[in-house]
Amino acid sequence: VLGIWNFSNQMQIRRLGEKKLIQRLSGSIRTDRSVVKGIGDDCAVLRFSSTDYGLLACDMLVEGVHFMKKSPPAAVGWKGLGVNLSDVAAMGGKPRWAVVSLGLPPQTKTAYVDQLYKGLRRCAHRYGVNLVGGDTVRARQVVVNVALFGAVEKSRLVLRSQARAGDILMVTGRLGGSLASGKHLRFTPRLKEARSLVAHAKPHAMIDLSDGLFSDLGQLCRASRLGAWIESERIPCAKGSTWKQALTDGEDFELLLAVGPNEAESLFRWAKKHLNCRLTPIGRMRAKPKTVVVTRKGRPVRVSAKGFSHF
Amino acid sequence: VLGIWNFSNQMQIRRLGEKKLIQRLSGSIRTDRSVVKGIGDDCAVLRFSSTDYGLLACDMLVEGVHFMKKSPPAAVGWKGLGVNLSDVAAMGGKPRWAVVSLGLPPQTKTAYVDQLYKGLRRCAHRYGVNLVGGDTVRARQVVVNVALFGAVEKSRLVLRSQARAGDILMVTGRLGGSLASGKHLRFTPRLKEARSLVAHAKPHAMIDLSDGLFSDLGQLCRASRLGAWIESERIPCAKGSTWKQALTDGEDFELLLAVGPNEAESLFRWAKKHLNCRLTPIGRMRAKPKTVVVTRKGRPVRVSAKGFSHF
Numbered sequence: 001v002l003g004i005w006n007f008s009n010q011m012q013i014r015r016l017g018e019k020k021l022i023q024r025l026s027g028s029i030r031t032d033r034s035v036v037k038g039i040g041d042d043c044a045v046l047r048f049s050s051t052d053y054g055l056l057a058c059d060m061l062v063e064g065v066h067f068m069k070k071s072p073p074a075a076v077g078w079k080g081l082g083v084n085l086s087d088v089a090a091m092g093g094k095p096r097w098a099v100v101s102l103g104l105p106p107q108t109k110t111a112y113v114d115q116l117y118k119g120l121r122r123c124a125h126r127y128g129v130n131l132v133g134g135d136t137v138r139a140r141q142v143v144v145n146v147a148l149f150g151a152v153e154k155s156r157l158v159l160r161s162q163a164r165a166g167d168i169l170m171v172t173g174r175l176g177g178s179l180a181s182g183k184h185l186r187f188t189p190r191l192k193e194a195r196s197l198v199a200h201a202k203p204h205a206m207i208d209l210s211d212g213l214f215s216d217l218g219q220l221c222r223a224s225r226l227g228a229w230i231e232s233e234r235i236p237c238a239k240g241s242t243w244k245q246a247l248t249d250g251e252d253f254e255l256l257l258a259v260g261p262n263e264a265e266s267l268f269r270w271a272k273k274h275l276n277c278r279l280t281p282i283g284r285m286r287a288k289p290k291t292v293v294v295t296r297k298g299r300p301v302r303v304s305a306k307g308f309s310h311f
Numbered sequence: 312v313l314g315i316w317n318f319s320n321q322m323q324i325r326r327l328g329e330k331k332l333i334q335r336l337s338g339s340i341r342t343d344r345s346v347v348k349g350i351g352d353d354c355a356v357l358r359f360s361s362t363d364y365g366l367l368a369c370d371m372l373v374e375g376v377h378f379m380k381k382s383p384p385a386a387v388g389w390k391g392l393g394v395n396l397s398d399v400a401a402m403g404g405k406p407r408w409a410v411v412s413l414g415l416p417p418q419t420k421t422a423y424v425d426q427l428y429k430g431l432r433r434c435a436h437r438y439g440v441n442l443v444g445g446d447t448v449r450a451r452q453v454v455v456n457v458a459l460f461g462a463v464e465k466s467r468l469v470l471r472s473q474a475r476a477g478d479i480l481m482v483t484g485r486l487g488g489s490l491a492s493g494k495h496l497r498f499t500p501r502l503k504e505a506r507s508l509v510a511h512a513k514p515h516a517m518i519d520l521s522d523g524l525f526s527d528l529g530q531l532c533r534a535s536r537l538g539a540w541i542e543s544e545r546i547p548c549a550k551g552s553t554w555k556q557a558l559t560d561g562e563d564f565e566l567l568l569a570v571g572p573n574e575a576e577s578l579f580r581w582a583k584k585h586l587n588c589r590l591t592p593i594g595r596m597r598a599k600p601k602t603v604v605v606t607r608k609g610r611p612v613r614v615s616a617k618g619f620s621h622f
Contacts, residue, residue, distance in 0.1 A: 013424060014417035021447060024421070025428045031441040034407065044443035046408055046460075049360060056443060058458050060412035062450045096345065097357055101371035101456050106325035106622050110335070113324060117336045130342040132355035132367060136332060138621040139373045140451050145412050147369050147458030310449040311417050 018309040040223065041160050042087040042208055043150070053157055057087040058147040065310070067142075067185060073112045075185035076144060077119030083210070084148035085127055085189035086253045090208040091159070092198040093152035095129045095191070100146050103139030116144070127191055156198045161223035163205035163258035165287040169228060170264070173254040173277045175213055176241030183238070184251035193275055194255060200274075201267045203257040212250045214303055217292055220256065227291040230283035232301065247294065247303060258285050329620040351534065352471050353398040353519055354461070364468055368398040369458040376621070378496060384423045386496035387455060388430030394521070395459035396438055396500035397564045401519040402470070403509040404463035406440045406502070411457050414450030427455070438502055467509045472534035474516035474569035476598040480539060481575070484565040484588045486524055487552030494549070495562035504586055505566060511585075512578045514568040523561045525614055528603055531567065538602040541594035543612065558605065558614060569596055 013021050026039040036053060037045035048054035061083070063069060067076045081098060088095045100120060104113065124131050129148070172193055178184040190208075197203065207220045213235070221228050230247075237246040257279075259267055264281065271279035294303050324332050337350040347364060348356035359365035372394070374380060378387045392409060399406045411431060415424065435442050440459070483504055489495040501519075508514065518531045524546070532539050541558075548557040568590075570578055575592065582590035604611050 011421045012417065013415060013419045013421055016421055018447060021421070021424065025424065025445075025447075029432060029442050030436075031443065032439075035441050035443055038441070038443045039445065044408065044410065046443065054408075054460075056408055056410055056458075056460060058410040058412050058444065058446055058456070060414055060446050060448045060450075060454070060456060062414055062448050062454075064451075065449050097355065097365075097367055099355065099367055099369040099458055101369050101458075103371055103373055103454060104324060104622070106323065108324050110322045110324055110327055110332070113332065113336065121340060125341075128343075130346050130349070131340050132342060132346055132349045132357065133369065134336075134350065135369055135371050136329060136336075136621060137371045137373055138376050139371075139454065140375075143371070143373075143414060143450065143454055145369070145371060145456040145458075147367075147410055147412075147456075149365075149367060149460060310447060311415070 014311040016311065018311050021311060037159065042090040043093070045091070045157065048151060052151040052153055055088055055091055055093045055150040055152055057084045058145065059083045060143060060145040063142040071185060073115040074119035077116040078123045079185050080144040080146045081120055081123040081129065082187060082189045083253065084146050085191055086208040086210070088148060088150040089189055089191045089194040090206050090255060091152055092156045092194055092206065093150045094195070095127055095148055095150040097130045097132050098124065098146055098148045099132060100134040102134065102136045103143030104136060105140060105142070106138055108142070127189065156202065158198060158203055158206040160205050160207040160220045163220060163224035163226055163285045164260070165226055165285055166261050167204055167258035167285040168261055168264035168281050169283045169285065170257045170259060170279050170281050171213070171236065171254055172279055174236045174238040175209065175252045175254060176238045176246035176249045178249055178251040181238065187253040189253060190255045193277055196274065197257070200270055201259065201263040203259045205258040207256050209252040209254045209256055210250060212248045213256065214247045214292065216256060220258065221290065221292060225289050227286045227288040228283055229286055230292065230294045232294050232296045234280060234282045236278060236280045325622040327622065329622050332622065348470065353401040354404070356402070356468065359462060363462040363464055366399055366402050366404045366461040366463055368395045369456065370394045372455040374453040382496060384426040385430030388427040389434045390496050391455040391457045392431055392434040392440065393498060393500050394564065395457050396502055397519040399459060399461040400500055400502045400505040401517050401566060402463055403467045403505055403517065404461045405506070406438055406459055406461040408441050408443050409435065409457055409459045410443060411445040413445065413447045414454030415447060416451060416453070417449055419453070438500065467513065469509060469514055469517040471516050471518040471531045474531060474535035474537055474596045475571070476537055476596055477572050478515055478569035478596040479572055479575035479592050480541070480594045480596065481568045481570060481590050481592050482524070482547065482565055483590055485547045485549040486520065486563050486565060487549045487557035487560045489560055489562040492549065498564040500564060501566045504588055507585065511581055512570065512574040514570050516569040518567050520563040520565045520567055521561060523559045524567065525558045525603065527567060531569065532601065532603060536600050538597045538599040539594055540597055541603065541605045543605050543607050545591060545593045547589060547591045
């Protein structure tokens with residue numbers, strides 16, 4: 001039935017790019033009524049119980065791409081689960097159960113795998129996740145895939161597609177230089193912050209910053225069919241990072257929120273007292289779709305970066 | 312906190328072997344009350360609703376190990392989901408939602424990825440699975456990871472650990488030569504068969520045959536703290552396979568069942584009429600733990616194979 005594949009489309013995926021590849025693959029997928037939101041947000045949203053939605057996410061980390069051969073394996077394990085926790089945070093949810101697939105070269109040292117699992121277990125323990133299964137297979141490079149199932153109260157679900165024109169954009173923490181500083185291996189997934197934010201004043205939209213602020217804001221705009229203004233002076237830069245790096249570097253794993261203008265002021269004051277990270281207003285959503293304008297001293301500047309693409 | 316890892320244990324995982332590696336990694340993992348069964352069965356079993364348990368499984372397929380560069384990509388996609396469906400079948404469950412991570416070299420042709428997804432979608436459609444998300448990343452070899460969430464009525468859950476001494480062992484389909492025949496890429500996950508078997512006469516234990524009958528029976532025995540007898544003449548061999556191949560070849564993705572002796576006869580007759588694959592009695596569970604005896608013409612024979620190990 002499955003036949004021999006033909007070579008009718010010879011274009012390489014690196015010419016297509018990652019976003020177009022994902023659009024292409026997800027285009028013809030049909031789902032049934034159990035799926036509230038399929039491909040296109042940080043997690044899939046699933047009918048689960050009368051009070052909660054189920055959340056399902058997965059992320060694959062590859063040696064040489066998401067971490068290096070010399071990266072501490074405990075940090076690699078931490079990151080493997082952490083990136084999924086960041087996805088669940090962006091939906092306003094709580095993580096529950098995770099399964100881990102490991103691809104390992106046969107010459108891998110047992111100490112390496114022990115440490116990798118130690119990081120995974122530590123992250124799981126810290127954030128109340130149950131590691132419930134996995135798979136270990138032979139591979140040419142180390143590959144860590146974590147799939148995570150979580151849940152969110154129906155009233156607390158936040159999508160990336162529900163931002164409104166006039167919403168204030170805010171980010172948690174500081175941005176930029178995550179690869180250079182090593183933060184990308186040791187970040188704090190903003191689970192507690194997101195839960196307490198959503199409980200206090202639910203944002204209209206939320207997304208986690210994995211590909212870079214400019215790129216991920218573009219995703220939020222596209223999903224919400226809106227545009228945005230960013231005042232570059234307001235972007236909270238990590239130590240040693242320029243505002244351009246803060247705008248385009250990937251793997252910050254902070255959250256970007258779109259908050260109603262009437263709630264923004266009080267949320268900002270509340271966050272100063274109650275949140276254990278900073279929350280910074282950086283711009284606004286605007287009605288004109290598909291355009292993100294970045295200003296410097298009140299004037300629009302050109303931003304060329306597209307964020308990280310795998311291909 | 313995570314520190315630099317040290318080289319205190321320099322043994323390579325290929326010297327340790329896959330089973331010992333998994334034991335080592337899963338040893339110190341703690342889970343909470345939401346986990347009915349964690350690592351150690353075909354799927355994790357999770358508290359889900361008042362009537363059903365949740366099931367969670369994941370499998371990673373790697374180019375050069377589970378499929379070849381020249382394997383039809385649609386078949387690779389089919390297999391990626393199929394191996395997880397086989398895991399859900401072995402618990403008596405129904406699949407629901409899947410997420411797919413793809414590792415792809417940048418020079419991969421779009422036609423290859425299109426076909427891979429076509430196989431995935433076809434398998435999902437055939438077995439009522441919703442593809443709800445995924446991740447695509449750069450990798451040196453093609454890697455396909457599928458994580459699947461399913462459910463099973465509490466009364467229909469079958470574990471691998473509940474076999475009893477005296478149970479009759481049966482297998483679905485025919486065994487052996489799966490890699491040579493290409494069945495390993497195009498097998499029928501025994502979902503419908505398992506559902507209808509469990510509804511008719513629930514087996515005490517069930518496991519899917521991925522590493523080879525001898526090896527997987529060993530797992531069932533270990534989990535149930537029992538041993539087994541196999542009459543090699545009874546093993547249903549695939550066309551062109553010897554009984555030794557049927558006993559030790561991997562990737563059959565058939566089911567092995569342990570059925571109470573009083574139900575076995577009637578189940579066997581029922582299966583002849585109602586099951587769309589053969590169901591063959593091949594031996595018995597016995598009280599002496601950890602020993603699987605294979606007989607030929609009534610005499611025990613030595614079996615050296617341990618099944619497939621990745622390291």
